Amino acid sequence: MNIFQTKFHDKTNSAIPTIFATFQVKLMQNPGIETAKKLGLLESEYQKICDILGREPNFTELSIYSVMWSEHCSYKNSIIYLKKLPRKGSRLLVEAGEENAGLVDIGDELACAFKIESHNHPSAIEPYQGAATGVGGIHRDIFTMGARPIAALNSLRFGNPDLAHTKKLIKGVVKGIGNYGNSFGVPTVAGEVYFNDCYNQNILVNAMSVGIVKKNETVSAKADGPGNPVFIVGSATGKDGIHGATFASADLSENSAEDLPAVQVGDPFQEKLLLEASLEAIATGQIIGMQDMGAAGITCSTSEMSAKSGTGMKIWLDKVPTRQNNMKPFEILLSESQERMLIVCQKGGEESLLKIFDKWDLECVQIGEVTSDGRLKYYLGEELVADVPAETLVLGGGAPVYEREYARPAYLDKIADFSPSIVSSPDDLVELARMMISLPNIASKVWVYEQYDKMVRTGTMTSVKTSDAAIVRVKGTEKALSLTVDCNSAYVYVDPHVGGMIAVAEAARNITCSGGTPVAITNCLNFGNPYNKEVYYQFVHALKGMGEACEKFDTPVTGGNVSFYNQSQIGDKTEPVYPTPTIGMLGIIDDKNHITTIDFKNENDLIFLIGDQNNHIGYCEYLHHYHGIIHAPAPHFNLEDEFRMQNAVRSLIQKGLISSAHDVSEGGVFVSLMESAMSSTLGFEIDIPLSFKPDIFLFAESQGRVICSLKPENKTETELLLRSQKVEFYHLGSVKGSEAIIDRVHYGKISDFSSLYASALSLKLEN
């Protein structure tokens, strides 16, 4: 049964969830501990609020604390481990968590602002708006820093593609991402889509934005200077998205569709105007600080900006432009209406600000001023409706911090029991190859990405030829950015520590194959309920792995977000999603001549497999979908070998020795070879080196390997370089004809594989 659909239709008459309907009558009384619990606060947290205020909070104040201390805003269950990740590097201009997004020095007096964020629960309930506002929110994080977004990426996880519910969700999500990004005018340049039953109810939608700003023209989210005016700009405030942050911090259940008002509605047109007006406003030099309104709306922006500057604010809620009449103070404070910003400007600069927003036909209204007492005082007319110290609300200030207990998940025992001897040899490798190329996690995602404008802004250099990472030029310089998002969550599930390392290593491998140098990452940590000890084990160990790999590749963490509670209650059973720490990586290509694509270039070029080859078989698409084995160890991975291999491939590229490079990932060596062939229509003829089991050689997903093609005249120099850097390699064969030939067996025409590859997913989704 489609639980969301049923509930959705059952409840269409109830515009406000029952819990809030009850609250409205109690609004003026001190609501007490029971209400606090309903809002998601713990008893100890309620006591802490009373201690801070020296009295019991009223309902508005309680609402403020409940959202600001929710997991979504406070990172209370994750911050201890986030702080253990490597967060320093010579290129970083701000430290993780310090601003709305990471900021990296890319030379030429320019900086790159980038960040990834989740919008999982809204997308699971209302896929179109949930995904659209996820895109809108992450772009606002970038341009609120003064950077112009130049590229968008996304990482999506869906359930079984054969289910009608999955088809409905993917269609809604893709349309939502497309319509928002296309209209906003920022190209969606890369992404990943995975299907796995663990996401049947709880899909993951992670959106990333990348922007460019002159190093000395960035804007901070601060509220300096008591007496300076505070403005709200952009859309009017409505009742949508109230308590969205709290919603994001609870388990997704079959009653979640009742929370529909917690999902926001996006308007990319308003956001486009807001972008242009904000950047023009910043150029006047009158802006002190700016913060977009995402989770927890006005509450979050006023408290974070004040806390950062050690100031306070007086805010008149009745001055906030609203969509509905008679909105209650808590509704105005917590509304997550999209396309809004809070701006603190220099006193005296009001006129120039108003003029710009008037030009773009946007609302720009002064709603308050900065004060020196560190308190947030919200008024409705003359009446003071809430009075709280700003510092006590925020992460790093008074927000609670917890270390949760963890325990090794029981399922890991099953994995430890796996023996490769149970993997029987397949009867027909040719038939297996055709099956592999058609698997949803391997087949072309053209059905998805054709719905995204990937070329607007004329920066995308990979819209005709494919590279392992998207390449976007930085106009006015010789540079290009290399961008990728990666995480194979099945690897993280079977081995959180190694899986976490692989997520980073694979991202770096993609950047390396594109011709770039990995520079920094942003991450989106999607996990189950942190109060579940097994989930917390996955979290702690995945982060440990990520941290080790980030250290090795010198790619510090610049920020990102944590999304817990990704699990569904089905009957009385709770199933967490696979641990999914999505890595968004930024790489730099200093010389555009180094850009390398995956397609075979010339007949008779030699094909090399670079990296450590072995007979190891761990979790892979082949084991999962051919043998039905899910509980197998992570694929072979060695951080040192991977690092050496990537450095060697980068040297080969920079010396101009190789014609194409493509990493070995899902589907193994066969799929990599085939993708290089299909991108060019040229075929290949290879022999599997003796001592390797054919099915393992072709389809296992051991890490740290790259398929390269090179001109015969570059063979000697290539081999010398690889040997000198102690990197293993195999000369498999050469680029030939228009067929795939392995061990003298004809696997079929490349064009036939192309048709299978291109149509497999759309056939599934459209039927």
Added chain:
Amino acid sequence: MIKCGVITFPGSNCDEDMIYVMKEVFQCQVEKIWHKDQTLERYNPGDIIFIPGGFSYGDYLRCGAIARFSNIMDPVKKFADRGGIVIGICNGFQILCEAGLLPGQLLVNDSQKFICRNIYLKPYSTETPLTFDLNTEKAYMIPIAHADGRYYCDDSTLKDLIDNKQIMFQYCNSEGIVNSESNVNGSVLNIAGICNKTKNVCGMMPHPERASESELGNSDGKYLFISLLSWIKEHHFVLA
């Protein structure tokens, strides 16, 4: 020197791309024009006004239906009446149709989806500014990025378009064959772009400005702009 003006409506998002190409690739003098401007009198008939792609007014209601009421559209009509060259790309094409400067209408793609893809175009008539120098035997690779690009007009309008050689481009395959498989969005007669009777107002759905630099992996679009510039030279539009 030929002067180009690129109009920005609220929601335009290819205005900067158009400016970049005309300035950096073709070294033209380029100005930004704000949609609230009241006049284009400073532009001569040998100059070019571009209406760029994007989502003017969010494409709410209907693509181009609100933009046509913007202040700037009256001056655009007057400029066109003076023989000035007006080029609408994608959303610009939709606006020109809504404004009545070009016949016909752009409907939602027959797939009901937004499509971003490199497609091929075949020049149909070379008696138009954008096709003047092009080879009618060649297929030009140009990207599209639209949800509402299915050109539609009634039979008598179609007959006029054919008789007056107003059809600029048809969607074709990489071999230049125009057929139903290559008709990416279901347009009448595979039409990708047309001009008006007097051949000075042109509209097309594909984006040549995204395909005019080898660095982007595709420079076929460059030939359309070269054509446009030589058409202007040939027709001696340029006044003192």
